[in-house]
Amino acid sequence: MAGVTTPELVAAVSEAGALGSLGAGYLSGERLSAEMARIRQRSEQPFMVNLFVPDPEPQFSAAELAAALEALQPTLDDLGLPRPALNPPYAADFGEQLRALLAQPPAAVSFTFGLPPAAVVQQLQARGTQVWITVTSREEAQQATQLGPDALVAQGSAAGGHRGGWQADALAPTLELTRELLELGLPVMAAGGLMTPADVRRALDAGAAAAQCGTAFLLAHEAGTSAPYRAALERARWGGEAAKTVLTRGPSGRLARGLANRLAAVDTVLPYPAQNALTQPLRAEATRQHRPEWLSLWAGKRVAELTGEQSAAALVAWLTSEL
Numbered sequence: 352m353a354g355v356t357t358p359e360l361v362a363a364v365s366e367a368g369a370l371g372s373l374g375a376g377y378l379s380g381e382r383l384s385a386e387m388a389r390i391r392q393r394s395e396q397p398f399m400v401n402l403f404v405p406d407p408e409p410q411f412s413a414a415e416l417a418a419a420l421e422a423l424q425p426t427l428d429d430l431g432l433p434r435p436a437l438n439p440p441y442a443a444d445f446g447e448q449l450r451a452l453l454a455q456p457p458a459a460v461s462f463t464f465g466l467p468p469a470a471v472v473q474q475l476q477a478r479g480t481q482v483w484i485t486v487t488s489r490e491e492a493q494q495a496t497q498l499g500p501d502a503l504v505a506q507g508s509a510a511g512g513h514r515g516g517w518q519a520d521a522l523a524p525t526l527e528l529t530r531e532l533l534e535l536g537l538p539v540m541a542a543g544g545l546m547t548p549a550d551v552r553r554a555l556d557a558g559a560a561a562a563q564c565g566t567a568f569l570l571a572h573e574a575g576t577s578a579p580y581r582a583a584l585e586r587a588r589w590g591g592e593a594a595k596t597v598l599t600r601g602p603s604g605r606l607a608r609g610l611a612n613r614l615a616a617v618d619t620v621l622p623y624p625a626q627n628a629l630t631q632p633l634r635a636e637a638t639r640q641h642r643p644e645w646l647s648l649w650a651g652k653r654v655a656e657l658t659g660e661q662s663a664a665a666l667v668a669w670l671t672s673e674l
């Protein structure tokens with residue numbers, strides 16, 4: 352979970368016997384190396400790193416930029432901010448991230464938003480690192496399989512955060528997609544809406560090699576979830592309107608599931624990752640001013656079932672208690 356997974360969270364999850372995963376999509380190569388070193392200081396257990404496969408630099412006109420800024424004007428006025436400048440590059444350098452991983456390879460690397468180059472898959476595997484690819488449909492899974500990955504991550508429609516696919520999102524129920532992808536012969540990790548020990552058990556009973564939990568860890572003590580984000584999640588635990596999630600392009604330009612708020616209602620956007628770069632200073636200021644209505648509050652459909660704040664170790668022990 353990029354922006355949320357700290358080295359402390361990853362190490363605590365791995366120490367507790369699960370596989371901690373560092374969401375490194377937004378990190379520079381240098382920062383990624385530093386965060387991996389912090390994980391290794393805290394734990395000798397295996398951990399995973401997740402990267403975003405970059406799209407080509409997005410193209411858009413001055414008129415499209417003006418329209419996207421206009422749609423954000425209420426946010427800017429509300430937060431007392433001037434119009435932000437937008438300069439490329441809009442995303443972290445994928446090549447630098449890969450160099451950091453190859454220098455100190457983790458146990459596994461998962462990719463999302465697309466297919467990594469075949470040479471990258473081979474270089475990682477040659478260093479003993481497993482390569483997992485996130486897919487959202489059978490079509491994507493068939494393409495991914497051509498690259499010879501070690502596993503697929505089946506992201507069902509209930510999942511919090513960005514949709515991880517690149518072509519044909521089936522927005523399928525998690526276990527349905529998991530069962531369908533198992534036919535391709537690779538281990539499948541089930542992701543989306545797995546919030547309780549019974550969910551984890553059901554995922555493994557369905558044939559998944561692992562259950563990938565995201566939202567369930569957002570209130571872990573060690574998570575980097577900001578104070579206003581935590582407050583919104585605490586409200587969501589009461590259910591009702593506060594727990595309603597939507598699929599939106601508002602914060603980043605890429606479809607993602609999060610709690611319904613005013614930023615999620617913004618629908619005139621630049622392509623990803625330009626929109627992400629455009630809203631970044633707004634979201635930083637909204638965090639400072641404790642204004643969750645202008646944050647990306649990524650959360651899965653079953654967010655109301657989130658347990659309260661506790662340690663990652665206690666969460667892992669609970670989630671695996673029916674295995």
Ligand SMILES: Cc1cc2nc3c(=O)[nH]c(=O)nc-3n(C[C@H](O)[C@H](O)[C@H](O)COP(=O)(O)O)c2cc1C
Binds near residue numbers: 462509651
């Ligand atoms: C806050 C948040 C951030 C996420 N960031 C990433 C990410 O950086 N990379 C990724 O592959 N998936 C990301 N995801 C999606 C998760 O990998 C996973 O598919 C999802 O959390 C599973 O559904 P659940 O949230 O219902 O457990 C994120 C999810 C959340 C909730």
